[in-house]
Structures are given as structure tokens and as C-alpha cells.
Amino acid sequence: MTNSENTDQDQPQPKPQSLPWYRKLHWQIIFGLVLGIAYGLLAAAQGWQQFTDDWISPFGSIFFNALQLIAVPLVLGSLVTGVASLSDLKKLSRIGGKTLAIYIGTTAVAVTIGLLIVNVLQPGKSLPESTRTQLQEQFANDVSARELQAGEVEDRGPLQILVDIVPNNFFSSASSNRNMLQVVFVSLVVGIGLLQLPTKQAQPLLDLFDSLTALVIRLVDLIMLMAPIGVFALIARTITGLAADDFGQIIDLLAALGFYCIAVILGLVTHMMVTYLGLLKLLTPMKLSVFFKGMAPVQLVAFSTSSSGATLPLTMERCEEKLGVSEEVSSFVLPLGATINMDGTALYQAVAAVFIAQAMGMDIGLTGQLTIVLTAVLASIGTAAVPGAGIIMLVIILQSIGVPTAGVALILGVDRILDMMRTVTNVTGDASVATVVAATEGQLGEPNLSEVGDRIRTHL
Ligand code: ASP
Numbered sequence: 478m479t480n481s482e483n484t485d486q487d488q489p490q491p492k493p494q495s496l497p498w499y500r501k502l503h504w505q506i507i508f509g510l511v512l513g514i515a516y517g518l519l520a521a522a523q524g525w526q527q528f529t530d531d532w533i534s535p536f537g538s539i540f541f542n543a544l545q546l547i548a549v550p551l552v553l554g555s556l557v558t559g560v561a562s563l564s565d566l567k568k569l570s571r572i573g574g575k576t577l578a579i580y581i582g583t584t585a586v587a588v589t590i591g592l593l594i595v596n597v598l599q600p601g602k603s604l605p606e607s608t609r610t611q612l613q614e615q616f617a618n619d620v621s622a623r624e625l626q627a628g629e630v631e632d633r634g635p636l637q638i639l640v641d642i643v644p645n646n647f648f649s650s651a652s653s654n655r656n657m658l659q660v661v662f663v664s665l666v667v668g669i670g671l672l673q674l675p676t677k678q679a680q681p682l683l684d685l686f687d688s689l690t691a692l693v694i695r696l697v698d699l700i701m702l703m704a705p706i707g708v709f710a711l712i713a714r715t716i717t718g719l720a721a722d723d724f725g726q727i728i729d730l731l732a733a734l735g736f737y738c739i740a741v742i743l744g745l746v747t748h749m750m751v752t753y754l755g756l757l758k759l760l761t762p763m764k765l766s767v768f769f770k771g772m773a774p775v776q777l778v779a780f781s782t783s784s785s786g787a788t789l790p791l792t793m794e795r796c797e798e799k800l801g802v803s804e805e806v807s808s809f810v811l812p813l814g815a816t817i818n819m820d821g822t823a824l825y826q827a828v829a830a831v832f833i834a835q836a837m838g839m840d841i842g843l844t845g846q847l848t849i850v851l852t853a854v855l856a857s858i859g860t861a862a863v864p865g866a867g868i869i870m871l872v873i874i875l876q877s878i879g880v881p882t883a884g885v886a887l888i889l890g891v892d893r894i895l896d897m898m899r900t901v902t903n904v905t906g907d908a909s910v911a912t913v914v915a916a917t918e919g920q921l922g923e924p925n926l927s928e929v930g931d932r933i934r935t936h937l
Contacts, residue, residue: 502701503773509705510712510777517716526717534714540707543700544778544787547693549651551790553664554690555808560668561683562805569669569809572914576810579756579910580818581854586752587820587902588853591744591827592846598743600736601835608733609836609887616886624882627872638859654786655861657816661809690804697794704774708781719893730890737832737888741895744824745902752820753909761916763800767924771799772908779904783896786862788904789815796908801922802915810914814907815862821902822867823857825895830874833884845878852877867899868892 498504520529563569595601642662644650650659671679731738754765775795779788793811796802827849834841841849856870868889872882888895915921 502704503770503777505705506708506774506777506781509708510781513709513712513781514716516709517713517720520713520717521720526720529713529717533710535710536703536706537708537710537714540700540703541711541782541784541787543703544782544790545654547696547700547790548654548657548786549660550689551693551697551793552657552660552808552812553651554686554693555793555804556661556664556812557668557671557686558683558690559805559808560665561671561679561686563668563672566669566672568918569665572806572809572918575917576813576910576914579913580814583752583756583906583910584818584820584823584854584857585850587744587748587824587906588827588850590748590752591741591824591853592831592849594740594744594747595828595831595835596846598736598740599835600740601832601837603736604733604836604887612733612890613883613886616889617883619889620883620886623869623872623885626869627876627882655863657786657789657812657862661812661816665809693790694794694798697790701774701791704778708777711781715893715897731894734888734891737828738891738895740832741825741828742898744828745821745898748820748824749902749905753905756913757909760913761921763912763916763921763924767926768800768909768912770926771795771924772905775904775908776901779900780897783864783893783900784862785815785819785900785903785907788900789862792904792908796911799924799926800908800912801924802911803918803920803922806915806918806920807911810911811907814910815904817858818907818910819857819860819862819867819899819903820906821899822860822870823853824902825867825899826853826856826871826874829868829871829888830878830880833875833887834878834880836887837880837884839880841878841880848878849874862903864896864900865892867896 499508516533517529520526520533560569642658644656644659644663647659647663650656650663671683757763757765757768772795775788775792778791779785782788785792789812792815793807796807796811797804830849830853831841831846834845852874856874857867860866860870868885872885875882875884912921
């Protein structure tokens with residue numbers, strides 16, 4: 478973001494004006510969210526699915542695509558500049574080691590919290606036999622599709638994950654957001670390579686990447702102008718999609734699986750309040766209110782898109798510009814986190830696995846629970862940062878503890894709702910760790926909570 482700073486110094490900037498509350502980004506997104514829920518319920522009740530698909534959903538897809546569009550250039554630009562500005566490479570390995578250790582540690586804590594809650598509440602034991610049979614019949618086909626996808630993941634050898642990180646063609650990696658780890662790898666290597674070059678040769682490329690980063694950050698502001706409409710459309714589509722042609726069905730499902738949903742949500746909230754806030758309180762000088770104000774739009778977008786990958790550009794922008802995390806730290810910690818750190822997903826997988834075992838009358842014992850800790854941590858690392866990916870990896874966890882994978886049918890109906898919530902936890906985790914790493918590296922600046930897009934919004 479050096480360029481934008483230069484521009485700030487070169488040109489006289491208008492004084493930042495304070496916006497009325499209803500023009501603040503998070504309030505506008507909340508309006509979109511609430512209106513989207515209201516419209517979605519009405520549309521589901523009135524049978525307006527087709528109209529919603531034709532005339533409302535496309536705006537959600539446009540918003541979702543626009544966010545995804547800038548993820549690769551943002552990671553590439555900011556990570557290359559971040560690495561190339563390092564004074565020595567020891568720092569990079571220290572930041573890398575610390576980040577991985579906190580990511581894996583917090584995920585293990587998340588799984589443990591999930592296991593504690595599901596073992597105490599035992600939501601699976603209260604699921605009536607008749608509901609279980611009905612759900613299994615209703616979702617049998619959907620389960621087969623998930624099993625097929627899980628099979629593809631399973632067939633890969635133990636070191637395949639390392640092989641997958643190194644692409645044989647960068648342009649093919651950059652052409653899909655699913656290859657974010659490859660983009661991270663290439664950016665690291667390019668950054669390290671630039672460090673080795675004489676300044677005269679490195680500078681033109683560095684300037685290019687620096688410019689690219691500054692441009693993409695501004696594009697985030699522009700895209701966020703359509704966030705309220707995008708969020709409205711995404712939520713409306715989710716609700717009409719869930720209700721499909723039978724509106725009463727989702728209500729029945731929620732009633733039957735309410736206790737299970739409560740266990741997952743309780744776990745997610747506990748993890749956010751205890752683990753993340755504890756880390757922030759202990760290891761950073763940041764006020765928790767500042768953290769939440771800075772992160773509110775990120776959490777709302779994560780909730781609406783159910784994708785930590787699509788939310789990544791906004792997570793990076795808010796962490797850098799609002800929380801004061803340095804570009805060097807955020808450009809490394811956040812893309813890595815969006816790809817491998819999914820605490821919400823791991824917690825949910827643990828609760829879901831035990832819930833299914835309980836509902837099927839199986840006792841998985843202590844060995845089973847310990848297996849869940851290990852497999853859920855690994856499975857969440859392998860989960861793609863897209864909607865619904867967590868349930869595919871759940872199939873593998875169930876296989877590892879000997880629970881029939883057909884049990885996934887029990888929870889499929891409410892998965893989308895829980896996906897929205899676990900994605901919020903996933904992005905909050907990434908941002909907390911970025912803040913912690915920045916603070917412990919002496920790279921956490923002053924937070925600045927003036928509204929995102931001010932520069933643009935105040936000129937509209
Ligand atoms: N939707 C989640 C995410 O993108 C992944 C999952 O749990 O399905 O973070």
C-alpha cells in the first residue's frame with residue numbers, strides 16, 4: 478500500500494468526513510441481510526422461486542464473482558511485495574512457523590470444544606427414530622454425491638498435499654481460486670527471488686506488484702459499494718433455495734435438528750469468545766471492541782457468501798487498513814488461513830460426527846473421539862474455502878471412526894445454515910491470528926476505524 482500512501486502525500490486529500498450511521502458499511506450490509514431474509518421468507522411462502530432465480534440471484538452471483546475476481550491478484554501482489562520488503566529471510570520462517578503453530582493449535586482447541594459440547598448435550602440421543610429414517614431416505618441421493626467427492630480426496634497419497642502446492646504452470650493456478658495455496662507458494666518464491674536480485678533489476682517488478690496491490694485494495698472498496706445488494710440477493714437465494722418447493726420442510730428440519738444446531742452454534746460462539754478473544758487480550762494491545770468493529774463487515778460478508786475464499790480480499794483490506802496489521806504479515810497469514818485454517822469447520826465436523834454416531838446408537842469411545850481430534854484438524858486443512866466443502870470432508874471423518882457415511886443425510890438439510898456460521902468463525906480466526914502474529918512481530922500499527930470506502934462514499 479506504499480503507492481496509496483505516496484498518493485496521499487502528493488495530492489491534497491479532502492478531509493475525511495464522518496458518515497451518518499445509515500451510510501456506514503456494516504449497517505448497510507445489515508439492512509441488506511435483514512431485507513434479504515424478509516424477502517426470502519416471503520418469496521418462499523408465495524412460490525416466487527423462479528422470479529428470485531431469474532431477477533434477484535444474479536446480483537448475488539455478481540457480488541460473489543467480483544470478490545473472487547480480485548483474490549488472486551491481491552494475494553500475488555501483496556505477498557510478493559511483502560516478502561521482497563523483508564530485511565532477512567529468517568523473519569519469514571519465524572512468521573511462517575508461528576502462524577502454522579497457532580493455526581493448528583487453535584484448530585485443535587476448536588475440535589476439543591466441539592467434542593465437549595456434543596458429549597455433554599448429547600443432541601443425537603434425542604433424535605426420534607422415525608425422523609432418522611425419514612431423513613436418511615430423503616437425502617440418500619445427496620449423500621452419494623458427497624461420498625463420491627470424498628472418495629476422490631481419499632485416493633490421494635499422504636504427500637500429495639505437498640505435490641499439489643507446487644504448480645507446473647502458474648497461469649493454470651491463477652485461473653482458479655481453488656488453487657490459492659499454489660498462488661501463495663509462487664508468490665513466496667517470486668518474492669524471495671526478487672530479494673536476491675540487484676535493486677536495479679528487481680525494482681521495476683516490485684513497482685508493478687506494489688501498484689497492483691494498491692489498485693486491488695481500491696477495487697475492494699468499489700466492490701463493497703454493492704455489498705448491501707449482493708448480500709440481499711445471496712440471502713434471498715439461500716432462503717428460497719432451502720425452502721425449495723416446500724416451505725414447511727425447513728421449519729420441520731430446524732425443529733428436528735434444533736438441538737444439534739444449538740450445539741454447533743454454542744461451540745462456535747464459545748470458540749470465538751474464549752479462544753480468539755483470549756489470544757487477542759493476552760498477546761495484543763488491541764481493544765476487543767475495535768477488533769469487532771473492524772471485522773463486522775467481514776463477518777457479515779462471510780455469513781452471506783459462506784466462503785472464506787470469496788471473503789479473503791475484504792479480510793485483508795480490513796485487517797490492514799482498519800486493524801493496523803502490516804501488509805507483510807497480512808499478505809502471508811490471511812491467504813494461508815483462508816486455505817488451511819478452518820476452526821469453525823473443524824468444530825462443526827467434530828459435533829456432526831458425534832451427533833451422527835449418537836443418533837445411530839453407536840458408542841465411538843475415547844479412541845473414536847481422539848481420532849476425531851486428529852482427522853478433523855487434518856480434514857479442515859484440506860477443506861476448500863467454498864460453500865458446503867466442510868460436509869465432504871465429514872464423510873472421511875465418519876469413515877475413520879467406523880460410522881456409516883449414510884448418516885450424513887441426517888444433517889444435510891440444515892448444513893447451509895451452519896455453513897454460514899462456521900464461515901464467520903473461520904474468517905474471525907484468520908483475522909485474530911493475523912493480529913496476534915503482527916503484534917508479536919512488532920508489526921501492528923494504530924487501528925483506524927474510519928469507514929471503508931470513505932474516500933469513495935463521501936464523493937458519491
Ligand atoms: N464454507 C466454509 C468456508 O469457506 C468451508 C466449510 O466449512 O464448508 O470457510
